[in-house]
Amino acid sequence: MTDPAFLQIRDLTVGYGGNRVLDALSLEVCEGEFVALLGASGCGKTTLLRTIAGFADPSEGEVVLAGSDITRRPPDRRGMALVFQSYALWPHMTVAQTIGYGLKLRRVAKPEIARRVAEMQALLGLEGLQERKPAQLSGGQRQRVALGRALAIEPQVLLLDEPLSNLDARVRLTLRHEIRALQSRLGITAVHVTHDREEAMVMADRIVLIDRGRIAQAGTPDRVYNHPASAFVAAFMGAENVLELRGTVTGEDVHLAAGAANAPAAVPVHGRNLTSGRFEARFRSEAAVLLPADAAPVDGALDLVGVVRTVSYPGGLWRHLVVIGDRDIHVDAAVAHPPGTPVTVRVPSSALFLFDAAPTASPPPSSP
Template sequence: MGGFLEIAETRVRYGEVEVLKGINLSVAKGEFVALLGSSGCGKTTLLRTIAGFNAPAAGAIKVAGRDVTRQPPDKRGMALVFQSYALWPHMTVDQNIGYGLKLRRMSTAAAAARVAEMKALLGLEALGQRKPAALSGGQRQRVALGRALAINPEILLLDEPLSNLDARIRLTVRHEISALQRRLGITAVHVTHDREEAMVMADRIVIMNGGEIAQAGTPQEVYNRPGSDFVAAFMGAENIIDIDVQVSGDRIELAEGPHNSAASLSAKHHTVRSGPAIARFRSEAINLEAADGKAPTAPTGALFLKGFVEQSSYPGGLWRHVVMLGASKVIVDAQERFEIGSSVRVRVPEESLFIFART
């Protein structure tokens, strides 16, 4: 059974450059999907194509089984909240929220009732006669959201709507939008480059890279089981080391290297083949200890690395260490501070280790 919003084999070109390379994505009714990726990955192009502002060179976009690929934006049953909010500066809050209703020729009384409903929903009751210049960033964001929701869209599209807010306000508003979306049961597609924002707000995350979908899944899936080296790095596993692996049945045997011990790991969560590989892990998911004790010769369930502390700092909560492993370095967070120059051992549990074939 298809989803409520279906994007099938969609390709978008700007001149000779193919920006979207055959995107396939299905969004269920009432689902909150985040399109996550760095600048230039195609996420905003995909959102604007869904909205109808970009015409695909190939493929189809359907809403509830209805093909909207060639329909204009106002006929798709969608509303888009822009990154800049795009509020009319000469209009009041009431007039901005009611703008779409006016275009739809809704009666004055019905439009006023709907605007009042949106203001109550978004905590804007006392601000109806203010103009955007007299509002805070968070208030302007709520007005833009109210204008989008006032027309009762089937699908809400959000183009980095929190990027212009300061960090403290952003945390509050992201929870407000998420709670509002769930309460209304509206289908939402949200573009962001902020990993934490996507993790907190979305039911499902679609990670994009080079105009393609690199991986899609729940926040837990893409965080704990990244399907590629790119996804692992993008989801915060930025520490990287070179290793050699031998796959034998359900075990992965790691050969001893100049800066790592031999190890035996479960192959359960890895699809790596025998040969040169890379291992990735997050700074907060590992243990740092003094190198005075002897590490197991061939430990099971963990990889041990040996090096020395080059740098330490305190960003808050934990001590952050830069540990040199020969010419390469890894970042390790620990409860206690290790002295600069001290020899240390880094223990990486197998559940925190992401192994991929070296390409």
């Protein structure tokens, strides 16, 4: 028998004004695990974090921490600390006062507060800044202070509400690695909300992708990235090129029929539950290969016939907009192909994500 998860979310339902934001959502987080809640704005990820923290009340379901039901406990009695997107620092307090504030509320002795504050400052690279106020700090330093305030009380769970979104790109890249290293070093359980796919991939042990109040897929970063469970997950994880294909499922293979813009191909099912007929095919721009129009076919890959419409250089590789039938797709290549060049776009089977196409709506009945 395995031990129960440290943090358990059981059939959580939350709504505002008749609008259901979380729909019977269940999730388990192990002790010491770093979980990223990933999704677009409005998907419910922040509501889930606020409910875990005690700032939103569920209409149904439970929040259980270390075996205790904390669903109705106030935020300050949950053993958690929340780091906000906006830092939420008091302008009149110094760095040392801010970091020690939670300890002061808990009536910790002054010498112990001083020791813990010094420890947090050393841990977060804030030595020598203890007398500064927020207006005298950079964005990265402010976020470190907010993190120090949260960690000083030694919470059982650290909750992070998009803490890096207000920082510039360079500081954001640095802090994401610092927070991850700090969490790993302390062995603290962390739940992190973000809309940034790369941030979730870099920081988390496990990604929980949320769509319309439900979990679309949960798994390790490489699992979610390389084995998306649905077309929605594939698109969110960067497979934005989309085509419609037809084919037949035979055993462990899918035999894709030739179309106006593609050659026939046989590719592995890769464990997906597919039904013969129409497929939604997705792949990433960097996963495809741009070849001459007369390139010889190879086994285990899908070849698409198209024409380059535009080419640009975003850095690293050339980005091509290629017309494939009635669709435009993006393909990255090391060499630029001029607009108007006929090309073959080759998608290896390992990079091709196939899903049953959504049923088409039936036309309305005609009037008599």
